[in-house]
Amino acid sequence: MIPAPFEYDAPATLDEAIALLEKHGDEAKILAGGHSLIPMMKLRFASPEHLIDINNIPGLSYIKEEDGYLKIGAMTRESELEESEIIRSKYPIFTDASKLIADPQVRNMGTIGGNIAHGDAANDHPAVMLALKAEVVATGPGGQRVIPIDEFFYGFYMTALQPNEILTEIRIPSVGAGTGNAYHKLERKVGDYAxxxxxxxxxxxxxxxxxxxxxxxxxxxxxxxxxxxxxxxxVGKKLTEETIAAAAQAASEDCNPSTDLRGSEEYKRSMVRVLVKRMINKATDRI
Amino acid sequence: MKKEITVTINGEAHTVEVEPRLLLVHLIREQLSMTGTHIGCDTSSCGACTILVDGKSIKSCTMLAIQADGKSIITVEGLATVEGLHPLQEGFKENHGLHCGFCTPGMMLRAVELLEKNPNPTEEEIRWGISGNLCRCTGYNNIVKAIQYAGAKIRGEELPSTEPEFV
Structure with a gap:
């Protein structure tokens, strides 16, 4: 399978990348890790006329604690998250998630920014971002804009990013003492969506x-x-078995799964209930 | 519009003209005639096209050739040296780590990075480490043994038995 023809640029700076986005607008797509975009282009689900490869722009890959935030550069690879000492010791939820994303080779390419900017509800980082109440930084011609995660996901593959903006950083409020977190997805096999x-x-x-x-x-x-x-x-309660069961029940009622190859709606609601309970317990155990 | 790129493969620099949409695996197999890198699923699932780009194992069916401009690539053709087989090649040979051989180049290239990062992996770490490579013949047991054998050889330790297990 070969993608439809496109023009390709690999700018060396963020300013050049944004200028190219301004020039080509909706016809351009940003190429980060490429492991969602290139498969879609091969299947002709996406046929951008221009690809702007941001892999050669320095300074977009980092994991650091600063100003009360854990800041992660958008081009940080999943494998770098997996191997990071800060992440492993203080934010194990990312280690949980990264390990379950695709497979080692894909994680060598796939980026956290791409996973979020793709706007796919099947991707794993978005749910993590919701749990951590993250913010994403979008950089455009006018500079940076900080978007709370609750205002980021609009619809199927739709996000708050404008056609001339690039997601450049993810900010997670630093966790204090007494905090724990965890992620798990039920998958049929390695590399499957949840x-x-x-x-x-x-x-x-x-x-x-x-x-x-x-x-x-x-x-x-x-x-x-x-x-x-x-x-x-x-919130405001002791985490008894009943409280946790009530929270798990609420999530299973409020989600909107559809019946597909991975299971019936009823089964998925049931799995949400089970997983919410387990993840609350696992997060609490990690405190 | 074609662009000129230079890619170093197994130590040799190749300057070629590529269309932006050309996939890296097609450059390697069709333009440069190195057919050791296989195309299996063509959907970044099976790992048969795994190669090393700047030391990292990646699936070359899901990278554009143009993205490899200036990079250094190792394919299966680059594993053996004049001194002989790479420890992984020896491990696969000694432990019957292949039947049809289709997945083998990708398995070995993936295992190169795995052993570089973790020279003494547990069986579980090996199985997770090759979770992006599918083999439909062996049932994986002999592949795991082949990687354990290569690990021991690289570490300079006594080599594990290559006698087949009957279960």
Whole structure:
């Protein structure tokens, strides 16, 4: 399978990349890791006239803690997340997620920014971002714009990114003491999209009262979904078995899975319930 | 519009003209006639087209040739040296790590990076490490043994037995 013809540029700076986006508008696509875009181009689901390859732009790949945030450069590869010491010790939710994304070769190419900017509810990082209440930085001709994750995903493959903007950074509020997080997806085999996936971040105070709950769901809605009622069911309460069961039940009711090859709607709701419960427990165990 | 790129493959620089849409695996197989890199699924699932680009294992059916401009590539043709087989090639040979051989180049290139990052992997780490490479013949057991054998050889340790197990 060979993609339809296109023009190709590999700018050396972000400014040049944005100038190219300004010039070509909707006809251009950004090429990051390429492991969602190139397969879509081979299947002719996407036929951009221009590809702007941002792999040669320095300074877009980093993992650092700064100003109360964990900042991740958009071009950071999944394999770099997997191997990062900061991530492994303080944000194990990313290690959980990265390990389950495709396979080692794909993770050598795939980027966290691409995983989010693609706007696919089946991708794994969006649910993690919802659980961590992240922000994404979009860089355009007027400079940078910070977008809260809840305002980022619009619809099927639709995001708040404008045609002349590039997602350049992800910002996660730094976790304090008493916080744990976890992600898991049910997949039929390595490399498959989630039948259902759940990301959870939980914080509790010294009395065992839940002070923060973030729960994001993968591939059970047209967009990545925040399980808002589940979060409300947890905050301000002790995390008893009943409280957690109520939160899990709410998520299974509020998601909108469709019956497909991976299972029936009923089965997926049931898996959401199971996974929400397990991820709350796993996140709590990691505190 | 074609563009000129220079790619170093197994130590030799090749300057070629490519259309932007040309996939890297097609450049290697069709323009440069190195057919050791296989095309299996063509959808980045099977790993038969795995090569090393600047030391990282990638699936060459899902990278554009033009993206490899200035990069250094290793394919299966570059594993053996004048001194003999690469430890992984020896491991696959000694442990019957292949039947039809179609997945083998990709398996070995993937295992090169795996052993570089983790010279003494557990069986589980090997199985996760080759989770992006499909083999429909061996049932994987002998592939795992081949990689363990290569690991021992690279570490300079005593080589594990290559006697087949009957279960």
């Amino acid at each position: 039948t259902a996936g759940v990301a959870a971040q939980i914080a509790v105070d010294a009395d065992g009262i839940c002070t923060y709950a973030g729960i994001g769901l993968t591939n059970v809605n047209a967009t990545p979904l925040r399980a808002a009622r589940s979060e409300e069911a947890l």
